[in-house]
Amino acid sequence: MxxxxxxxxxxxxxxxDVPKMRLSESVRQIVTPEFAASVDRWMLDFFGAExxxxxxxxxxxxxxxxxxxxxxxxxxxxx
Known part of the structure; x- marks a missing residue:
């Protein structure tokens, strides 16, 4: 052990490699999956992962x- x-x-x-920021579930419900994925990629590039x-x-x-x-x-x- x-x-x-x-x-x-x-x-x-x-x-x-957990993204430091992601869109919340409430926002994901009102935007397209493509837009959510795009914003998540941008947040990963900008804020990074931990x-x-x-x-x-x-x-x-x-x-x-x-x-x-x-x-x-x-x-x-x-x-």
């Missing part, structure tokens, strides 16, 4: 593969 600071680590690729980390009940880290690799490079990840 992988651990970080003594807590288990779960890897989920959905936590890598790699997220979740902490489940203060006992487990959930990270994406990119975050896991960065932690390993920093020597903070313990196999």
């Amino acid at each position: 992988n651990s970080l600071y003594g807590m288990p680590v779960i890897v989920n690729p959905m936590l890598d 790699n997220r980390v979740l902490v489940l009940q203060g006992q487990t880290f959930v990270v994406g593969p990119k975050t896991l690799a960065a932690l390993r490079l920093q020597g903070k990840f313990l196999p």
